[in-house]
Amino acid sequence: MKFSTLCVILSVAFIVSCSKNEDTPSTTSATITALSCGTATFSATSTSGTAYTGTATIPYTGGNGIAYSAGSAIASTGVTGLTATLQAGTLASGAGNLAYSITGTPASDGTAAFAISFGGVSCSLALTVAKTSTGTTDCSTATTTVAKVVCAVEAFKATLSATQLSTVQLTLTKANAIKWSNLPGGVSIRNGIEFSTLNATQLAAAKAIIRAASGTTANEGYDEFSQINAADDVLGTKAGSGYSSGKYIIAFLGTPSVTGTWMLQFGGHHYAQNITYNAGAVVSATPSHQGIEPKTWTSGTTTYAPMAVEHDAMAAMLASLSAAQLSIAKLSTTFSDVALGPNKDGQFPATKLGLAVSTLSDAQKLLVLAAMKPWTQDVDDATGTALLKIYETELSGTYIAYSGNATLTNNADYVRIDGPGVWVEFVCQSGVVYQNEIHYHSVYRDHTRDYNGL
Incomplete structure (x- = not known):
C-alpha cells in the first residue's frame, strides 16, 4: 500500500509544509500518519541575541504505540543559532504530541525553521524570533x-x-x-x-x-x-x-x-x-x-551553570582560611535555607557572628571582596562597582561565617558575609525536582539600603 500526503499551512507565527510518501511501515518502528507543525506550541518566546531554552510541542495523528528514542540536534535555518532535539517517548495509539527541546542563541530576529522528520512524515517547524527592542524607540x-x-x-x-x-x-x-x-x-x-x-x-x-x-x-x-x-x-x-x-x-x-x-x-x-x-x-x-535547579544542565552543545561563579567564589574564600580561622568562622546553627529570604525584611542578627575580616591577610580580604562581587554585578555595571567600593571601605566591620562543610558541596552547607552594609548568604539544599542533586539558594541584602529604607 502507498500513502501520499502534501500540506501547506501559513499563519502569522508558523510556516509548515508537510510531505509523506512511504510503504506500509514495519510494526517494529515508530510511525505516524500526519504531523502538524502548523499547530505546534512553544513553552517560551524567543528574542534575538538572547539565550533560549524552550520546548516545542507538535501534534500528530495515527501513532502506532511504539517507543522511540531521543533524536539528533536539528540546526535552524533562516534565523540561525538554534537547535531542535526530539525528546524520547512512546507514541499514543492514535493522536498525541511530540516534544522537541529547542536551545541556543538566535543570531537575528525573524523565523527560525527546523526540518522535522519523524515516523515517515516530514514538516517544517517555525519559531518566531522577536527583535531585542520594540518599535522605532532607540x-x-x-x-x-x-x-x-x-x-x-x-x-x-x-x-x-x-x-x-x-x-x-x-x-x-x-x-x-x-x-x-x-x-x-x-x-x-x-x-x-x-x-x-x-x-x-x-x-x-x-x-x-x-x-x-x-x-x-x-x-x-x-x-x-x-x-x-x-x-x-x-x-x-x-x-x-x-x-x-x-x-x-x-x-x-x-x-x-x-x-x-x-x-x-x-x-x-x-x-x-x-x-x-x-x-x-x-x-x-x-x-x-x-x-x-538544576545547578547545571546541557542543551545542545552548551552547558549552563549560572551560579557556579557564586559558589566557587564563596568556596575559595573559605578555602583560604586556616584551621584556626575556620574554627572561629564556623556557626553552631544548621541552615536549611537562607535566613533572610522573602518576608524576613529587617531581621538582621543583632550581633555579628563568625570571623572578623579585619583579622585576615590582604590576600584573604581580596577573596572576601571577590565573594561579594557576583551579587553586586547583577545590577547595572556602574552601580555594582560603586556598591562593591562601599563594601570594601567597610571590611573592617565585616564578618564571614559558615555552617556544615566549607567546600559547599552537601545539603545544608551554608556561608554568609555580614558587614555594616552588605549581607550575602549562600546555601546548598537537596533538590526538589532533581532529588539526587543539590541546588543553590542565595540572597543579597543591605542593612541600610533595602527598599531604599521604606
Whole structure:
C-alpha cells in the first residue's frame, strides 16, 4: 500500500509544509500518519541575541504505540543559532504530541525553521524570533543608565493595553515592595504582569528593560537572569506545568522617571530583583534573590551553570582560611535555607557572628571582596562597582561565617558575609525536582539600603 500526503499551512507565527510518501511501515518502528507543525506550541518566546531554552510541542495523528528514542540536534535555518532535539517517548495509539527541546542563541530576529522528520512524515517547524527592542524607540542614545531604563519602560508601556498597564504600574508602598518570592507561583505571590500573558513584541520590550537595568558581565546580570529564567523550562520539562519561564513577572512601583522615586521589580521562581531609583540614580539594589535547579544542565552543545561563579567564589574564600580561622568562622546553627529570604525584611542578627575580616591577610580580604562581587554585578555595571567600593571601605566591620562543610558541596552547607552594609548568604539544599542533586539558594541584602529604607 502507498500513502501520499502534501500540506501547506501559513499563519502569522508558523510556516509548515508537510510531505509523506512511504510503504506500509514495519510494526517494529515508530510511525505516524500526519504531523502538524502548523499547530505546534512553544513553552517560551524567543528574542534575538538572547539565550533560549524552550520546548516545542507538535501534534500528530495515527501513532502506532511504539517507543522511540531521543533524536539528533536539528540546526535552524533562516534565523540561525538554534537547535531542535526530539525528546524520547512512546507514541499514543492514535493522536498525541511530540516534544522537541529547542536551545541556543538566535543570531537575528525573524523565523527560525527546523526540518522535522519523524515516523515517515516530514514538516517544517517555525519559531518566531522577536527583535531585542520594540518599535522605532532607540534607547541607546540615552545619556545615563537610568535614562535608558526609563526609555525602555516607556517603550514597553506603549505596547500594553489599559488593563495590562494597570496590572504592571502600582503604588510605591512597603506592602507592595516586600511582595516578592523565590517560589514558583507567578503573580499569585508577586506583583506585576506575567511573561506568559505578553505577546512576542511585549515580552521583548519587557526584557529590554531588564537588560538595561542589569549588569553585563558574563553569567551575571542579564545573562544570569536569562539562564535562571530558562532553567524553569528545564524543570517544567521534567516536572510539569508548575514550572515555566512564562511565570516570571515585571512590575513598576511608583511612576518610572529620571527625577522621582520608583522601584523596578522583576523575577519569578529562583529569581527576585528589587531596584529602587531616585533622582536619576540607583539608590538600592536589594533585596536580590537567586537560586538554581538544576545547578547545571546541557542543551545542545552548551552547558549552563549560572551560579557556579557564586559558589566557587564563596568556596575559595573559605578555602583560604586556616584551621584556626575556620574554627572561629564556623556557626553552631544548621541552615536549611537562607535566613533572610522573602518576608524576613529587617531581621538582621543583632550581633555579628563568625570571623572578623579585619583579622585576615590582604590576600584573604581580596577573596572576601571577590565573594561579594557576583551579587553586586547583577545590577547595572556602574552601580555594582560603586556598591562593591562601599563594601570594601567597610571590611573592617565585616564578618564571614559558615555552617556544615566549607567546600559547599552537601545539603545544608551554608556561608554568609555580614558587614555594616552588605549581607550575602549562600546555601546548598537537596533538590526538589532533581532529588539526587543539590541546588543553590542565595540572597543579597543591605542593612541600610533595602527598599531604599521604606
